[in-house]
Amino acid sequence: MRPTTRDLAAEAGVSLATVDRVLNDRPGVRQDTIDKVNQAIEKLGFIRNVVAANLARGKSYRFLFLLPRTGDEFLAGLVACIGEANQIFAAEMIQADVMHIHQNDPHQIANLLGSLDPQQVDGVAIMAPESPQVRDAKARLIEKGIDTVSFIAGQITSDHDDFVGIDNHAAGATAGRLMGRFLGRTAGTILIIAETMLARDSLERRLGFDEIINADYPHLRVLPSLETYGDPERTARIISNGLLSQPAIAGVYIVSSEARVPLEVVTEVFARDKPVIIAHERTPFTEAALRSNQVDALITQDPGHLVRSAMRILRARRDRREILASQEKIRIEVLIKENL
Amino acid sequence: MRPTTRDLAAEAGVSLATVDRVLNDRPGVRQDTIDKVNQAIEKLGFIRNVVAANLARGKSYRFLFLLPRTGDEFLAGLVACIGEANQIFAAEMIQADVMHIHQNDPHQIANLLGSLDPQQVDGVAIMAPESPQVRDAKARLIEKGIDTVSFIAGQITSDHDDFVGIDNHAAGATAGRLMGRFLGRTAGTILIIAETMLARDSLERRLGFDEIINADYPHLRVLPSLETYGDPERTARIISNGLLSQPAIAGVYIVSSEARVPLEVVTEVFARDKPVIIAHERTPFTEAALRSNQVDALITQDPGHLVRSAMRILRARRDRREILASQEKIRIEVLIKENL
DNA sequence: CAAAATTTTAGGTACGTACCTCAAGTCTAT
DNA sequence: ATAGACTTGAGGTACGTACCTAAAATTTTG
The missing domain is CATH 1.10.260.40 (lambda repressor-like DNA-binding domains)
Known part of the structure; x- marks a missing residue:
């Protein structure tokens, strides 16, 4: 015993x-x-015996996920995963809620963070672009005794803040390598479509992508990024324009996590002589696109794993316990039709 | 509350x-x-409150992993993962031991299974090729009240026996698709190297691989499998022989989980004009081979995840609880240099 | 209708730890 | 030497559940 x-x-x-x-x-x-x-x-x-200790303490863990308010499918999937994780972790008295934030209003995010009560919340997973306001608000949270992790987006604030997500530079490089290999000796240009290049993740992915293409595939040329700003009409317009000025498009890389609108437009525009298309994240839509050969590969991160990992890390910090790094490492997954 | x-x-x-x-x-x-x-x-x-219940019962879970006795790196990694999992699960009173078995002696395996005491062991994860003896022994174990899961290899015995591992047909298909796409318009033959084609996993991988190549890449031809029987000398000999009779080798697919010896031989034989090489499983050796461009892609399953999943499934069955399928699904991972 | 069988209650102890109080012990400084 | 501080011990209750016993209540049976 x-x-x-x-x-x-x-x-x-x-x-x-x-x-x-x-x-x-x-x-x-x-x-x-x-x-x-x-x-x-x-x-x-x-x-x-942590379990007996928590029982004696009557302790439970209440965590909060702060997610952007957009209605895209990747986010919907994340929310579903949080629900599932609540089921699993219920036995360990862990409960996570979701709040939505305006991604582009750092002031509002900072205010929300500031208003959190250590009596009500033990830890927060924040998916928000980096900004000085948010960084400061996080620091104050930690002083108050509320732990934080950066979730998918955003940066590492300090030692007290882990990052749960993939290395976006490596993810971009992975996309770049697959693009290069799938295109083989085919020469041409590559269209890059992003929601906005102001987001650090998109920027890093693009850098990683370019690095590989420029180093190893001199017959390919990466075009300047097209920014959709999440607007379907604008997306259709800029892609068509992009096409007119650059007819020899061999590949398309959709950088942002919401691939639906760009994919629909691209699929329509390139009715035949389809370029190699690589996108990010697994959603019902991208999955169907992969099955029907509209997309050639997806670079993804497992949303269930992301959520559970964030919750485990927050709990471990509460308990002043170490985490098992190998379990919390979020992998950059490559999905093709065959390993869906 | x-x-x-x-x-x-x-x-x-x-x-x-x-x-x-x-x-x-x-x-x-x-x-x-x-x-x-x-x-x-x-x-x-x-x-x-399962946790309080187990505390009151003074219950702990003792699981057993039955693994083959070979000394390959993938297995060594598995054993290490079991050690790590013991750390994580110690808080939940779960403990797993490892026993090694002779893979090719179903009789011995059946005997070992038969000798297990329900007082000492709550569940067993068995990595062994399917055979009638083992199947029967499993059925008797379940009657005795010891739960079983098939681990990585082997088949699904009944409703009481989950399979923890990847779909090997899909894994082979994934390898096939990557091979086809990486080779592009290059024509030639593909060398298949396996430890033995008697193992169901190798067989299924090969079938999945062939299916893709035959359907979509008519300019490629898959050669009959070369079986190494785990013997370095034999490996060197048959690969050299394979080369002589088939000079236009464009790709090599190493089917078995131990890729080290075949890879070393292949790398030596194809000093230049290296074919596209795809292998399975991440080990220190295959990882290094990927980094140094000796291998083009690895199809892997996460050993840590496999182990934890097996343990969670066995525990859930003890508790007569449902599992969360999405967490226990083992993914077929594609590894290239960039997303290691 | 009474006896027997079954079902239900009431109360207890236990698991391993947390956290509380009160008393007793041991220092340190004057 | 003795007050005041600090340190330690002994005992208790609690968390949510399991499991035990004895007795009471109810139902079934002859």
Whole structure:
């Protein structure tokens, strides 16, 4: 059997109360007594039964996901995954809620973060572009005792803030490599479509993509990014324009996580002589597009894994526990028709 | 707050003891009382606190992984993952051990399974080729009250036996598609190297691979499989022979999970004019080969995920709980240099 | 209708830990 | 030496559930 606090007390030659004080960093214990207990912990290989501890504390974890308010399918999928994760984690008394934010209003995000009550929320996963306001608000949250992680987007604020998501530079490079290999000796230009290049993720993906194409595929030329601003009409217009000025389009890389509108437009415009198309994220739409050969490959990150990972990391920080890095590493997945 | 058994008892208008009998399927409760309690469960949305229940029961889960005795790197990685998983799951009183088996001796495997004591082991994850003996032994284990899952290899015995691993037909198809696309218009033959084609996984991979190549890449021809039987010398010999008779080799697909020896031989033989090489599983060796461009792509399954998934499934079956399918689905991953 | 069988209640203890109080012990400084 | 501070011990209750016993209530059976 695993040693308990009783065994610890006996081994260290102290009372249960003292063991408890040491384990929970309570004051009023002399240093050498602390050492004695720690030695006993070492010797017995005592592992605190977190589950019993949380039961005794009546503790539960309440986390919050702050997600952008757009209605795209990737986000809808994320919200669904949070619901599923709540089911799994219910047994461990973990519960996550979702709040939506205006992505382009850092002030509002900062205000919302500022208004969070440590009594109500234990940790927040924030999916928002980096900005000084948000960074400062995060720092204040941590001071208040609310943990934060950057979720999918955004940057690493400090040691207290993990990033849950993929390396977007590598994701872009992966897209670039696949584009290069799929095109083989075909020469031509590559259209890049993004919602906005102001987002750090899009920028990094593009950089990674360019790096590979420029280094290894000199017969391909990457065009300047077309920005859709999420507007279907604008998307149709700029892609058509892009085509007129650049007829020899061999590939299309859709950088942003919402691929639906760009894909629909591209599919319509290139009725035949379809270029190689690579997009991001798995949604019902992109999945169907992959099945029907409209898209050649998807670069994705598993939304379920993202959500569970964020929740596990937030919980581990609450418990002052280490995480298992290998489990929390979010992989850059490559999806083709065959491994859907 | 989440409702407790007390709330349940109050709501159903019965005592705690009766609630307990209903929850744990103990005898001595009239059907209409059972119904009353179940209605209260529905109404309150009662979720049993599994953690408190296990604490009260003093229950722990002891699982066993039966793995082949070969010394390849993929297996070594698996064993390491089991160690890591033990760390994670220690808090939930789950512990997994490893035993090694002779892969080609179904009799011995069956004997070992037969000797397991339900008092000592709660569940077994078995990585072994399918055989009637093993199938029967599994059935007897389930009767004894020990749960089983087929792990990576082997088949689905019954409803009581989940399979933890990838769809090998789809994995082969994925390899086939990548091979076809990477080769582009290059014509030639494709060398298939396997440890043995007697293993169902290798067979399925090959079938999936052939299906794609034959359907979509008529300028490529897949050669008969070369079987290494895990013997380095034999590997070198048959690959050299294969080359002599088939000079126009455009691609190499290494089907088995141990790619090291075949890769070393292939790399040596094709000093220049390297074919497209696709292999399976991520190991220190294959990872290095990918980085140094000796390999073009790896089709992998995440060993950490495999192990954790097997353990979660076995635990869920013990608890008579449902699993979250989306979390337990093992993905067929595509690894290239850029998304390692 | 009474006896027997079944069902239900009421109360307890336990799991491993947290957290509380009160008393007793041990220092340190004057 | 003694007050005041700090340190430790002993005991308790609690978390949500499991599981046990004895007795009470109800139903079934002859």
